Amino acid sequence: MLTFSQVTALAVTSLSFYGVSISTLSTSAMAGEPIIDRNCRYHQRKREVLRQIPPQNQARVLSTSQFQVNNQKYALQLLKFPDSTGVLCLWKPHTRLPERLKDVSIIQDKVIEKLEKHPDQPATYIVTVKGDESGDILNTAYRLNLTNPEQPKVTPLIRVYKK
DSSP states (O other), X not given: OOOHHHHHHXXXXXXXXXXXXXXXXXXXXXSSSOEEOTTSOEEOOOHHHHHHSOGGGOBEEEEXXXXXXXXXXXXXXXXXXXXXXXXXXXXXXXXXXXEEOOSOTTTTTBOEEXXXXXXXXXXXXXXXXXXXXXXXXXXXXXXXXXXXXXXOEEEEEXXXXXX
Protein backbone atom coordinates (compact mmCIF):
# COMPACT_ATOMS: atom_id res chain seq x y z
CA MET A 1 0.00 0.00 0.00
CA LEU A 2 1.19 3.49 -0.87
CA THR A 3 1.79 6.11 1.76
CA PHE A 4 0.35 9.59 1.58
CA SER A 5 3.71 11.09 0.55
CA GLN A 6 4.11 8.51 -2.23
CA VAL A 7 0.60 9.26 -3.58
CA THR A 8 1.35 12.99 -3.49
CA ALA A 9 4.67 12.50 -5.29
CA LEU A 10 2.98 10.35 -7.93
CA ALA A 11 0.22 12.95 -8.45
CA VAL A 12 2.72 15.81 -8.78
CA THR A 13 4.83 13.81 -11.24
CA SER A 14 1.74 12.93 -13.32
CA LEU A 15 0.61 16.57 -13.39
CA SER A 16 4.09 17.66 -14.47
CA PHE A 17 4.11 15.21 -17.38
CA TYR A 18 0.58 16.29 -18.30
CA GLY A 19 1.54 19.96 -18.27
CA VAL A 20 4.66 19.39 -20.38
CA SER A 21 2.76 17.32 -22.95
CA ILE A 22 -0.03 19.91 -23.25
CA SER A 23 2.42 22.78 -23.71
CA THR A 24 4.37 20.77 -26.29
CA LEU A 25 1.31 19.79 -28.32
CA SER A 26 -0.48 23.12 -28.30
CA THR A 27 0.51 26.26 -30.14
CA SER A 28 0.53 29.65 -28.54
CA ALA A 29 -2.78 31.20 -29.59
CA MET A 30 -4.66 34.05 -28.00
CA ALA A 31 -8.39 34.50 -27.75
CA GLY A 32 -10.17 36.96 -29.97
CA GLU A 33 -10.86 37.76 -33.57
CA PRO A 34 -8.20 37.18 -36.22
CA ILE A 35 -5.89 40.02 -37.12
CA ILE A 36 -6.44 41.53 -40.57
CA ASP A 37 -3.57 43.38 -42.25
CA ARG A 38 -3.49 46.03 -45.01
CA ASN A 39 -3.35 43.31 -47.69
CA CYS A 40 -6.67 41.81 -46.49
CA ARG A 41 -4.90 38.78 -45.04
CA TYR A 42 -6.29 37.14 -41.95
CA HIS A 43 -3.84 36.02 -39.27
CA GLN A 44 -4.40 33.88 -36.21
CA ARG A 45 -4.05 35.94 -33.07
CA LYS A 46 -0.63 34.83 -31.77
CA ARG A 47 2.15 36.64 -29.96
CA GLU A 48 4.45 36.39 -33.01
CA VAL A 49 1.79 37.96 -35.26
CA LEU A 50 1.16 40.73 -32.74
CA ARG A 51 4.88 41.55 -32.84
CA GLN A 52 4.98 41.52 -36.67
CA ILE A 53 1.79 43.53 -37.24
CA PRO A 54 1.63 46.58 -34.95
CA PRO A 55 -1.79 47.80 -33.73
CA GLN A 56 -1.84 50.70 -36.25
CA ASN A 57 -1.79 48.09 -39.07
CA GLN A 58 -4.56 45.92 -37.64
CA ALA A 59 -7.98 46.44 -39.20
CA ARG A 60 -11.52 45.75 -38.23
CA VAL A 61 -14.25 44.97 -40.73
CA LEU A 62 -16.47 48.04 -41.09
CA SER A 63 -18.85 46.69 -43.74
CA THR A 64 -19.40 43.86 -46.18
CA SER A 65 -21.61 44.15 -49.26
CA GLN A 66 -22.45 41.40 -51.71
CA PHE A 67 -23.00 41.83 -55.44
CA GLN A 68 -23.36 39.58 -58.45
CA VAL A 69 -21.61 39.68 -61.84
CA ASN A 70 -22.14 37.08 -64.57
CA ASN A 71 -24.01 34.81 -62.14
CA GLN A 72 -21.02 34.83 -59.78
CA LYS A 73 -21.35 36.14 -56.22
CA TYR A 74 -18.72 38.56 -54.93
CA ALA A 75 -18.41 40.59 -51.76
CA LEU A 76 -16.78 43.97 -51.22
CA GLN A 77 -15.42 44.51 -47.75
CA LEU A 78 -14.30 47.78 -46.18
CA LEU A 79 -11.59 47.49 -43.54
CA LYS A 80 -10.98 50.37 -41.15
CA PHE A 81 -7.65 51.01 -39.43
CA PRO A 82 -6.95 52.95 -36.20
CA ASP A 83 -5.76 56.00 -38.20
CA SER A 84 -9.23 56.07 -39.88
CA THR A 85 -7.90 54.98 -43.27
CA GLY A 86 -9.73 52.28 -45.15
CA VAL A 87 -8.86 49.40 -47.44
CA LEU A 88 -11.24 47.73 -49.86
CA CYS A 89 -11.06 43.94 -50.15
CA LEU A 90 -12.72 41.71 -52.71
CA TRP A 91 -14.07 38.24 -51.93
CA LYS A 92 -14.14 36.27 -55.18
CA PRO A 93 -16.26 33.17 -55.84
CA HIS A 94 -14.78 29.89 -54.67
CA THR A 95 -12.01 31.53 -52.63
CA ARG A 96 -11.49 31.25 -48.90
CA LEU A 97 -9.84 34.62 -48.36
CA PRO A 98 -10.29 38.11 -49.79
CA GLU A 99 -7.76 40.05 -51.84
CA ARG A 100 -6.94 43.71 -51.69
CA LEU A 101 -8.84 45.48 -54.49
CA LYS A 102 -6.32 46.32 -57.20
CA ASP A 103 -5.91 49.38 -59.42
CA VAL A 104 -7.91 51.70 -57.16
CA SER A 105 -5.06 53.58 -55.47
CA ILE A 106 -7.04 56.82 -55.63
CA ILE A 107 -9.35 55.46 -52.89
CA GLN A 108 -7.23 52.79 -51.16
CA ASP A 109 -5.55 53.72 -47.87
CA LYS A 110 -7.55 56.97 -47.70
CA VAL A 111 -10.08 58.07 -45.11
CA ILE A 112 -13.23 56.48 -46.53
CA GLU A 113 -16.20 58.19 -44.95
CA LYS A 114 -18.94 56.26 -46.73
CA LEU A 115 -19.35 53.21 -48.95
CA GLU A 116 -22.78 52.62 -50.40
CA LYS A 117 -24.19 50.52 -53.19
CA HIS A 118 -25.41 52.45 -56.24
CA PRO A 119 -29.21 52.18 -56.26
CA ASP A 120 -29.55 51.49 -59.99
CA GLN A 121 -26.35 49.62 -60.86
CA PRO A 122 -25.84 46.32 -58.99
CA ALA A 123 -22.02 46.07 -59.18
CA THR A 124 -21.35 49.76 -58.61
CA TYR A 125 -20.61 51.61 -55.39
CA ILE A 126 -20.35 55.25 -54.36
CA VAL A 127 -17.26 55.83 -52.21
CA THR A 128 -16.86 59.10 -50.33
CA VAL A 129 -13.26 59.91 -49.44
CA LYS A 130 -12.22 62.65 -47.04
CA GLY A 131 -9.81 65.20 -48.48
CA ASP A 132 -6.33 65.88 -47.20
CA GLU A 133 -6.37 68.31 -44.28
CA SER A 134 -3.72 70.51 -45.90
CA GLY A 135 -5.61 70.81 -49.21
CA ASP A 136 -8.69 72.69 -50.37
CA ILE A 137 -10.87 69.59 -50.88
CA LEU A 138 -13.26 68.64 -48.08
CA ASN A 139 -14.26 65.32 -49.66
CA THR A 140 -14.71 63.58 -53.01
CA ALA A 141 -17.32 61.07 -54.13
CA TYR A 142 -16.18 58.37 -56.55
CA ARG A 143 -18.03 55.76 -58.56
CA LEU A 144 -16.46 52.32 -58.13
CA ASN A 145 -17.55 50.09 -60.99
CA LEU A 146 -17.02 46.37 -60.36
CA THR A 147 -18.83 44.93 -63.39
CA ASN A 148 -15.41 43.48 -64.21
CA PRO A 149 -13.99 42.76 -60.73
CA GLU A 150 -10.55 41.96 -62.14
CA GLN A 151 -10.33 45.50 -63.58
CA PRO A 152 -12.29 47.88 -61.36
CA LYS A 153 -12.90 51.41 -62.59
CA VAL A 154 -12.94 54.47 -60.36
CA THR A 155 -14.49 57.70 -61.63
CA PRO A 156 -14.64 60.98 -59.67
CA LEU A 157 -18.23 62.21 -59.38
CA ILE A 158 -18.21 65.31 -57.23
CA ARG A 159 -15.77 67.27 -55.10
CA VAL A 160 -16.73 69.42 -52.17
CA TYR A 161 -14.28 72.24 -51.49
CA LYS A 162 -13.57 73.97 -48.19
CA LYS A 163 -14.58 77.60 -47.81
